Amino acid sequence: MPRLERIHGLAIPAPRFTRWALVYFLKFVALPGLLLLLLADVALYFVFRHWLDACYGVLCFFQ
Secondary structure, three states, X not given: OOOEEEEOOEEEEOOOOOHHHHXXXXXXXXXXXXXXXXXXXXXXXXXXXXXXXXXXXXXHHHO
16 A cells, blocks of 8 residues: 655655656666766777777687
């Protein structure tokens, strides 16, 4: 049974996490964060690989 809160004498349901909250979280928090991390990873790859001539990442150790 959902918990009801009283505001100005009216019984309203308590706040809850909805599907729209998940959509907005993914769209405005998760995706931009992942994009920034992806761009940083690509930039670091090119810096290490071409400017420093060093190995970057786990997969290059197996080459």
